[in-house]
Amino acid sequence: MDSLLEILKYTIPALVVFLTTWFLTRTWARNEDKRRKHELNLHVKDEILPVRLQAYERIVLFLERISPESLVIRVSKPGYTSRQFQSELLNTIRSEYEHNLSQQTYISKEAWEKVKAARNQTINLINDSAADLKPDSSGSTLGKVILEQVMELKNPPSQVAIDYLKQEVNSLFL
Secondary structure (H helix, E strand, O other): OHHHHHHHHHHHHHHHHHHHHHHHHHHHHHHHHHHHHHHHHHHHHHHHHHHHHHHHHHHHHHHHHHOHHHHHHHHOOOOOEHHHHHHHHHHHHHHHHHHOHHHHHOOOHHHHHHHHHHHHHHHHHHHHHHHOOOOOOEHHHHHHHHHHHHHHOOOOHHHHHHHHHHHHHHHHOO
16 A cells, blocks of 8 residues: 555656646647747738739729720721621620639639629620611611610619729728
């Protein structure tokens, strides 16, 4: 019995020291891991934020370029029939969209959905305007019809998406 008490006399304090050391080491390791993750997040934010802002800028530029008012003026050429002009407008939208597809990586899913909706609504507006005209009517007539339809809209499709993007960018800094 004396030998058991003698063993316990040394074992119990050693066990208490071991458990205390283990607990303190584990707590320190967790805190150190949290600190490192926080530093990494700060570093990533410093690196990613400029890229994200640039993506938002490019998407806003895309939306401005495909807005019907800008598009009709930029793409219009004398001598186009309405069908040729419609085709050229749609090709320009498709080309601009394909050029900016990679930007969806840096913006939210909701923002990208707004961008796609603006593109689709603009395409529908062009197609609906062209459907009301004869295929051999002039391209300038199609341009006038498109611009008249845009004037009737309360919120043009591109502007709705741009407003959403601006709101999202502002939320990055809050």
